[in-house]
Amino acid sequence: MFRKPVSRRDMLRLAGASGVGLLLGGSGAFGIMAATGATKQPASDKPGSPDNVTTGIPDANRYDFYGQHQSGITTPSQNFMCFASFDLTVSDAAGLKSLLQAWTRASASLMAGELLDGQNENLNLPPADTGEAAGLTPSRITITFGAGPSLFDHRFGLAGKKPAGFGDLPPFNGDNLMPEWCGGDLGVQICADDMQVAFHGMRNLIRIARGSAVLRWSQEGFQRSTESDPNKATPRNLMGFKDGTANPSVQDAAMMNEVVWVQPEDGAGWMTGGSYMAVRRIRMRIEVWDRSSLSDQENTFGRYRVSGAPLGSQHEFDRGDMEAKDASGKPVIPMNSHMRVARGDGKMQILRRPYSYSSGMDNTTGQLDAGLFFISYQRSLEKQFIPMQQRLAQIDALNEYIQHIGSATFACFPGVRQGGYIGDTLL
Numbered sequence: 013m014f015r016k017p018v019s020r021r022d023m024l025r026l027a028g029a030s031g032v033g034l035l036l037g038g039s040g041a042f043g044i045m046a047a048t049g050a051t052k053q054p055a056s057d058k059p060g061s062p063d064n065v066t067t068g069i070p071d072a073n074r075y076d077f078y079g080q081h082q083s084g085i086t087t088p089s090q091n092f093m094c095f096a097s098f099d100l101t102v103s104d105a106a107g108l109k110s111l112l113q114a115w116t117r118a119s120a121s122l123m124a125g126e127l128l129d130g131q132n133e134n135l136n137l138p139p140a141d142t143g144e145a146a147g148l149t150p151s152r153i154t155i156t157f158g159a160g161p162s163l164f165d166h167r168f169g170l171a172g173k174k175p176a177g178f179g180d181l182p183p184f185n186g187d188n189l190m191p192e193w194c195g196g197d198l199g200v201q202i203c204a205d206d207m208q209v210a211f212h213g214m215r216n217l218i219r220i221a222r223g224s225a226v227l228r229w230s231q232e233g234f235q236r237s238t239e240s241d242p243n244k245a246t247p248r249n250l251m252g253f254k255d256g257t258a259n260p261s262v263q264d265a266a267m268m269n270e271v272v273w274v275q276p277e278d279g280a281g282w283m284t285g286g287s288y289m290a291v292r293r294i295r296m297r298i299e300v301w302d303r304s305s306l307s308d309q310e311n312t313f314g315r316y317r318v319s320g321a322p323l324g325s326q327h328e329f330d331r332g333d334m335e336a337k338d339a340s341g342k343p344v345i346p347m348n349s350h351m352r353v354a355r356g357d358g359k360m361q362i363l364r365r366p367y368s369y370s371s372g373m374d375n376t377t378g379q380l381d382a383g384l385f386f387i388s389y390q391r392s393l394e395k396q397f398i399p400m401q402q403r404l405a406q407i408d409a410l411n412e413y414i415q416h417i418g419s420a421t422f423a424c425f426p427g428v429r430q431g432g433y434i435g436d437t438l439l
């Protein structure tokens with residue numbers, strides 16, 4: 013039987029699937045596709061091939077991969093998230109660069125809703141794309157990359173470029189961190205309105221990384237889907253409360269420069285336009301919470317459960333009267349309520365972008381392993397996240413019902429310019 017000769021392109025496809033691709037250099041493993049407009053991928057004329065034509069995808073369904081900032085930070089939250097932390101197995105900067113270039117090509121295609129490297133026509137090779145997203149729209153997929161503190165150790169010659177003040181988070185009161193949920197050389201957050209699309213993205217990045225990086229830990233997350241909420245209201249967390257109300261507005265560019273995007277004067281020039289990500293895997297003691305009274309629950313957050321309004325106020329987006337006292341002279345918004353303690357004097361804000369998680373049953377306790385996969389973005393971990401979490405760890409009433417079991421930080425690179433690659437300002 014006639015066998016098609018294996019071309020260089022085929023070799024690269026094979027390499028992408030088996031992990032030797034990076035030995036062959038960074039070019040060609042995945043074609044760079046335009047990330048804008050309704051790009052078409054030619055459909056295969058082979059009988060039985062999946063339909064890969066992505067015609068007519070509304071732009072509202074697709075974000076550009078290239079731009080000043082990475083997507084997935086100020087992007088309105090999608091319904092689902094796949095997060096993965098990687099440890100590098102390459103030992104030099106050239107290996108790291110090849111991986112980031114291969115991930116760049118793949119990410120540009122994934123965000124355009126295209127299968128990686130088009131159709132696989134060669135029966136002798138594994139498919140270039142795992143295929144489960146064939147025929148699906150991009151579903152607003154975003155892919156966000158960051159460098160963990162360990163990337164700046166001796167291995168890649170980057171120690172001198174580590175931003176001042178960037179590192180693992182310090183221990184906080186009440187932490188119960190498990191090493192299997194902490195750290196990583198590189199962090200990747202993929203969000204999409206369809207779980208299969210998000211999973212497909214992560215699976216293919218993992219596949220491309222074979223031979224260069226291994227998974228350290230991963231977590232999937234969800235929130236209510238926008239389809240199931242006709243009012244597009246603030247999503248609720250697994251404690252039943254609206255979560256995200258007091259976030260700074262992502263529409264306000266000046267505010268985002270103030271709170272989220274690293275500015276030239278912040279040092280580490282390669283991070284300008286990027287953002288620091290704090291990740292905490294926070295388990296909820298759901299069974300205990302479910303037995304607490306409504307009034308205890310509302311006092312814990314300082315907000316009404318149904319409306320989301322601050323206690324003593326009418327509407328969800330009211331700021332709340334921190335001076336108000338009840339008939340007995342006690343503050344209406346309790347001093348140890350989560351909202352009050354998190355806000356502090358209100359001068360330092362962060363952009364929260366969390367997802368709920370549920371990882372089945374904890375076999376040791378028979379209880380649900382579920383909670384909040386907390387992600388926030390900020391210009392400075394030292395000035396914003398850390399003091400806030402120090403306050404919360406001391407007195408937050410919520411601590412009775414939660415436990416922080418995972419922790420990581422990532423310096424999320426600025427956006428990629430056309431022709432560039434993820435992390436090129438660092439490397």
Ligand code: HEM
Pocket residue numbers: 249251253254255256257258259292294296313315350351352354355362364383384386397400401404414
């Ligand atoms: C399982 C853990 C957590 C849950 C369930 C939770 C839930 C909530 C809820 C329901 C609100 C009120 C509505 C809103 O403004 O979004 C809130 C506010 C807030 N949370 Fe959390 N949160 C958690 C952890 C954290 C952590 C770790 C931080 C940061 C260190 C944080 C920072 C904030 C901030 C800054 C606010 C707004 C405060 C204000 O009104 O100005 N939260 N959170």
